[in-house]
Amino acid sequence: MTIKYVFDRTIQLVLVIFIAMTVNFILPRVIPGDPVEAFLRSKMATSGGTVTFDIAKVGEEYRRKFGFDKPIWLQYAHYWNDVIHLELGVSLIHFPSKVSDQILNALPWTMGLLTASVIIAFVAGSVAGALLAWPQTPTWFTAALSPVMLLSTVPAFLLAIIMLWVFAADLRWFPGGGGFSSTHILRWNLASVRNIMYHAILPAGALVLSSLGGWALGMRALAISVLGEDYIMFAEAKGLPSRRIFLWYGMRNAMLPQVTALALTLGSVISGTVLVEAMFGYPGIGSLLFNAIATKDYFVIQGIVLMLILSLGSALFVIDMVYPLLDPRIRYN
C-alpha cells in the first residue's frame, strides 16, 4: 500500500464529496417549491387559520434570515462556509434548536443499530452463502436456509411492520418502539444497556433478516465461481482437508468481491436503516428524518442528507483502505 494509493483515494473522496454536496445544494433550489412558503402555510393552518400578519412580509424576513434572497453564487459560498464549520442551521419547527444538536443526539442510536446489524448480517450471510455453494454442505442446512432467503425479498421496513405486529402487538414479547422505556432513566449502567438491547432487538432483527438473504445469494455466486478455479482443484490434489480448502482457499478469495459489494450497497443499507427506524420510532436519524418530513422542517432534512453523504463517503474511504489488507495483489502492486 503506497503513499500514492492513499493519496489517490483521498483525492477521489474529496472530489466525490464535492460533487455530491454541490448536487445537494443545487437540487432543492432547482425544483419548484419554496420551503419557507410551505412552512408558513402549515403554521397558519395549525394556528386556526386567522391571518393577522402580512404573509409576504414575514416570508421576506424569513428568507433574509436564511439567506434565500442573496444571489445564488453567494448562497453557494455561504453553503460551503457553513458546511466547513458544520453549521447546519436551525430547525424551523423546533426553533431555535440547532440542527447539528438534533443530529448529534440522534446519531449514536443509528450508529449502534447500523453497525451491529450490518456486521451480523454481512458475516452470517457470507458464511451461509459460501456454505450453500460448497458441495459437501449437508442438505438440511440448505433446506433450513431457504425460508430465510425468501424473507430477504421483503424490504426491511415492511418486515419491520410484520415483526411489530407479530412480536409487539400480538405476542407482546418485545416493545412496540422507541429506543428505551419511557419510564427508564438512562445511565451508564448494566440496567440501561439491557433496556436498550431489549428495545433494539426488533429493529435490528428486521434489518438483519431482510439483508441476510441478499448477502448469502451474492456470496454463493462468488463462491461458485471461486470453486471452479484451478487452485481449488490443486488444493484437493494436495490432499488438504475439506474445511481448510473451504475457508482458506474458497472463502478467503470470494471475500474480496464480497467486500466490494458491501461498499457498493452501503448507500442502500443506510436507506433501509433510516426507514426501519422511522417504522419503530427508534430515536435515531431515521425518526428525525421522518418527523422532519412530516413537518416540512426543511433545514433538518438538508442537514441530515449532508451528514449521510459525508458518512457514506468516509465509510467507502475506509473500505478502500482496508481492501489492500485483504488482497495482496493490490498491496504489492
Added chain:
Amino acid sequence: MTHFFRRFPGFIVGSVILLGTLLFSVLAPLVTDTSLEAVASAPPSLAPSGLYLLGTDAQGRDMLSVLALSIVPTLKIGVIAGLVGICIGLTLGLLSGFFGGPLDAMVILVADSLMTVPSIAILIIISTKVEDVSVELMGLIVALLAWMGPTRTIRAQVLSSRERAYTAVARANGSSELAVLFREVLPNLLPFVAASFVSSVSGAILASVGLEALGLGAQNVHTLGNTIYWARRYSAVLRGQWWWYGPPILVISLIFIALFLLSASLDQIANPAMTRQAARKRRKKQGGGDLSISSDAPSAIINTDTVVSVRDLRVVFKTNRGTTGAAVDGVSFSLNRGECMGLVGESGCGKTTLAMAMMSLIRPPGQITSGGVFLGTLEGSGSAHNPISSNKRWAEQNILELDEHHMRRIRLKGISLVPQAAMNSLNPVMRVHDQIADAINAHQHKTSRIGLKTMIEEALTSVGLPVTVANRFPHQLSGGMKQRVAMCIATVLRPQLIIADEPTSALDVVMQRQVMLTLRKVQKHLNAAMILIGHDMGFIAQASDSIGVLYAGQLVERGPTAAVLEAPRHPYTHLLSESLPGLDARKPLSGIPGLPPELFNLPSGCRFHPRCPYAFDRCITETPAMQLIGTFRYVACHLYPKHSSLPVRPANKPDAAGDMKHTINFATSATH
C-alpha cells in the same frame, strides 16, 4: 420450448406470480363495487367478514377494492422507472463503453458520486419540494437514481465485447465503428439489458414504496405504499388491524419475489455457466465397491518394482440429455520405479481425465464406472511408505474404492499432481511457504516450525528456486517460478507416483527444457514413477523412458520410447511420428486426415478405423484388444500378431502388401 421451461423454472414462476397479481387487480373490481365514493360509505375499521372480504379501513373503504386498485399504480411506477433507467443506461453505457475517453471518465465519475449519496436522501429532498406528485412523476423521480446500475452493467459488457474476437473480425472486415456497435455488440447485450430492466423495476418499486411509506408518495392515488402509510398514521399496527397493512405487504412481497425470480433466471440465461455449476455441485460419493474389474484385462508384468498398476479404467460422462460417453475406456498399464511414461494423444483424447481419475478427482457429470488403480509399497526406499495400511498387500487394494478420507491421505503422499497451468493453480492470497506448509501439515501432523522451515527450504532448493521465494505471493513470481513451486509442492512429501499434466505447455521453449530437466532430476532422486502427459511428441520423446499412446480414450500402443518412435506398430503412432517435421529431410507437412471421433458418436469396432490407411473389415466390427507383441511392447490393432511390423502403406489399390484379405477404400470406410 419445454426444455427452456425445465431449465429456467424461476422465469415461469415469476411470470405467473406477476400475471396473477395483475389478473387479480383486473378481476376484483368486477366482483366488488370499486368506485371509491361508493365504498367509502361502509362502516369503518371492520374486521374481514361477509360483505367486506378484507375488512375496511378507518375511513370505511373496502380493503379488497383498495388493494385491487393499488396494484397497477405501483407496478406502473416501477415500469416507468425501469424503462427510463434502461434507456439512459443503454445510451450512456453503449457510448461510454464503446468510445471511452473523457466521456467515459465523466460518466463514471458522475455515477460514482451519485452512488455516494444515499438514494433515499435525494428522493426525500425532491419529494418534499414537489407539490403535486402524480404516479408518472413518481416514476421519473425514482428513475433518476435507477440509471446508474444499468449504465455500469451495460458499459462493462460493452467493454468486454469490444475485446472479443467477433468484434475484431468485424473490424478487420472493414465495418465502421458504429456498424460494429449495432451489429455485433448490441445483440449480445440483450440478456443483460433484460436482467438490468427487471432489477431496475425491482429497485424502483422498493424506493417508491419506501417513499410512500414515509408519506411522500403520489397523492390522491391508491398505491400499495400509500395504504401502508395511512395504516401507520392510524396506528393500525398497534391496534391489530392486520387486514389493513397485511395484504399490501403480502402483495408487495409477492411482487418482489416474482421480480427476483425473473431476474435470477435472466441472469442464468445471460450467463449459462451458472447453471452448469449447479449441476456440478450435485456430487455423488465416489467409490463404493461397485467398480468391477474385468479379469482378462491385460496389465503389465507384476513385480516388486511396480509402483502403480491401472486396470481397465473407465470414466464416463453424462450429458443433460441423458446420453453417456466414455472419455477413458478400459485403459490398463503399469509403471515401475523410476520410470517415466509419456502419455501422448490429440486434444480431447482423455489424457487429463485419466490423470484425474487416477487421483479420484473426477467430479460430476463425470464418473468412474469400473476399473482399479493399485499402488505398490516402496520397499527399501528408507521409509515404510504405504499410506493405506501396512497390512494390506498392494495388489489387493484398489484405491478408487477408498472413501474420501483415506483417498485424501494418498493424494500428494502416494500420488501427486503437477498441474498444467501453475499460474492458476496457486492460491493468490497465500504466501508460497504457507501453501507448501499446508500440504505438509495435512499429511504429517505436528511438524515443528523449524522442521517445517527446513523442509520447505530443502524443497525449494531441490527445484532450483532461491529460498527467498518462500515469502512471496504467487503474483510476484514469473511463470517458470510458479511452475517450479507447483513441482516443489508435488514432490515435497516424496510420492511414489508423480503425474505431470503438461507441466511445461504454458512456458517458453527455453524454460520448458530447464523445468523438464529439474523435474526429471527430482523424480530420479525420489526414485518415483512419473506419467508425463502432453501432445508435443518430440518433447515427450526426449523426457520419457516409455510411451503410451492414447486415442479416443483407449490406449493403442505402449512400449519403450525409442522403440515405439523408431518402429511404431500401431498405424496411429506411425502417422503421428510421420507428421513430426524433421530437421534433415524436407518434405511436405503431413497430418492425419479426418478428425478424432466425437465422444458420444464413436465408430464401431476399432475407433481409429475411419482414419486408418490399413483398415480392413475386421476393424469395423471388432474392437482390438491390447496384446503383447514383444518384450514390453503392447499394441491394440488387428494387424497383429499376424504381422511382425507395420506393412507398407497400401495405396488405393487392391495389391496391398502382406496377407491382408481385402483393402477397403478409405473413402467408403467412413460410413458414419
